[in-house]
Amino acid sequence: MMERSAVISADTLYRTRLDRTWNPALPRCAWVCLNPSNANGSTDDPSSRKMVGFSSRLGYGGYSLFNVMAIRLTNPKDLLRCDDPYGAENTPENIARWCRETSTDAPIVAWGAIHRKFRTRAERVAKALSNARCFGYTKDGDPRHPLMLAYSTPIEEFVSRVVLVEMPL
Numbered sequence: 001m002m003e004r005s006a007v008i009s010a011d012t013l014y015r016t017r018l019d020r021t022w023n024p025a026l027p028r029c030a031w032v033c034l035n036p037s038n039a040n041g042s043t044d045d046p047s048s049r050k051m052v053g054f055s056s057r058l059g060y061g062g063y064s065l066f067n068v069m070a071i072r073l074t075n076p077k078d079l080l081r082c083d084d085p086y087g088a089e090n091t092p093e094n095i096a097r098w099c100r101e102t103s104t105d106a107p108i109v110a111w112g113a114i115h116r117k118f119r120t121r122a123e124r125v126a127k128a129l130s131n132a133r134c135f136g137y138t139k140d141g142d143p144r145h146p147l148m149l150a151y152s153t154p155i156e157e158f159v160s161r162v163v164l165v166e167m168p169l
Helices: 046-055 078-083 094-104 116-129
Strands: 003-008 015-021 026-031 062-067
Touching: 015 046, 015 094, 026 046, 026 094, 046 062, 062 094, 094 116
Parallel strands: 026 062
Antiparallel strands: 003 015, 015 062
16 A cells, blocks of 8 residues: 655645655655656656656665655746746755655656756755766756656666756746
């Protein structure tokens, strides 16, 4: 039986954490993706189901998911129209702390293709993590999102391959 929980703001605009546990006797892993969609404390979405599959194949009994941005949107293109896509509590330092608190292993970064406006923020999150893993890279050097990957995709150490152009946050 799957245990599900989420930390969602009172106005339901932001989600800072999503948890799934299927075997509490096994260790947990932490994921960091781009932004939350509509998965919550009772409902999964295709991405959360895919993370269950990858996490269980890696020997975990659950995961905690955090995101570079906390605003809940199903289409990442809509991030460009948000006044505050990050959320007050969702700082790079907090994301790194939350990953350490929920997993003893290196977190899995998987934000996929990211607009250049948000790349600096993603890199700040990666730097705050100090160590991470990923399932390979997009053509622009971002860590691939798991949704369209085969479960046979190998996990590797994450090394930033992005050349940053400073943009205002």
